[in-house]
Amino acid sequence: MTTGARQDSHLTQRGFAYRFDWGIDGLRRLAPLADVVVIVDVLRFTSAVSAAVESGALVLPYPWDRGGAAAYASEHGAVAAGLREHGSMSLSPTDLLTVSAGTRLVLPSPNGATLSFAARDLGARRVFAGCLRNATATARTTMRVAGPEGVIAVIASGERWDNADGPLRPALEDLLGAGAILAALDPSGAVTGTRCSPEAGAARASFLNARSRLFETLRDCASGRELIDRGWEDDVATSAALDVADVAAELIDGEYCASR
Numbered sequence: 001m002t003t004g005a006r007q008d009s010h011l012t013q014r015g016f017a018y019r020f021d022w023g024i025d026g027l028r029r030l031a032p033l034a035d036v037v038v039i040v041d042v043l044r045f046t047s048a049v050s051a052a053v054e055s056g057a058l059v060l061p062y063p064w065d066r067g068g069a070a071a072y073a074s075e076h077g078a079v080a081a082g083l084r085e086h087g088s089m090s091l092s093p094t095d096l097l098t099v100s101a102g103t104r105l106v107l108p109s110p111n112g113a114t115l116s117f118a119a120r121d122l123g124a125r126r127v128f129a130g131c132l133r134n135a136t137a138t139a140r141t142t143m144r145v146a147g148p149e150g151v152i153a154v155i156a157s158g159e160r161w162d163n164a165d166g167p168l169r170p171a172l173e174d175l176l177g178a179g180a181i182l183a184a185l186d187p188s189g190a191v192t193g194t195r196c197s198p199e200a201g202a203a204r205a206s207f208l209n210a211r212s213r214l215f216e217t218l219r220d221c222a223s224g225r226e227l228i229d230r231g232w233e234d235d236v237a238t239s240a241a242l243d244v245a246d247v248a249a250e251l252i253d254g255e256y257c258a259s260r
Helices: 023-033 045-054 069-075 112-119 135-146 172-185 198-220 222-229 233-240
Strands: 018-022 036-040 058-063 104-109 127-130 152-156 249-252 255-258
Touching: 018 023, 018 172, 018 198, 023 036, 023 112, 023 152, 036 112, 036 135, 036 172, 045 058, 045 104, 045 112, 045 127, 045 233, 045 249, 045 255, 058 069, 058 112, 069 104, 104 112, 112 127, 127 135, 127 172, 135 152, 135 172, 152 172, 152 198, 172 198, 172 222, 198 222, 198 233, 222 233
Parallel strands: 018 152, 036 127, 036 152, 058 104
Antiparallel strands: 058 255, 127 249, 249 255
């Protein structure tokens, strides 16, 4: 890293079609420059969004720490998510696979939902929720939307629980989910050219390395162990399923729905 004043323009991965970064800072850097932004939060927000959209439901992302989710849901004719422990619709992608078509669900989360809610204000033109379940569908749709000369920014959410401005924990599952989308965007994996930035290429390579054992990797990573300790190994398995959804989830007028 160079010393002296930091040149933020060096962090935008300019010149590359497919770019990769982390969290709110990465979103802030890349969203204004991209034709399409893909938010990735595999355990569990974007997997939950994919599962809901697969079922014909709509998801309204909402910041975790803002408060007022119930009022927001009422204003938008939706239901506010609760806790899985209480039998409510929640961040569980397993449960949302069986949600009734047409359901409108306000779904807060500290990472993926918070980034989704902020994306348009940070300059994102079109926003998608990507995960392992819909990786190829997301890549296919975003390539069509962005066009042959377009820029696609894939943002791994990582984890921030205590403070939206606090340190970010890079989450392995989000690296792999982003890498799955980038691998579908750039199947050749050429080491030269202007498709994947080096950052995007590294995420892609991480996914390809883990592709044959995705469930085991998610089960054994920090986030997976946390969910399993809570009794939710089913959500880890649901989130680890690769390319089982053929529909991309796009944020349109504040709602994630099947991309049109």
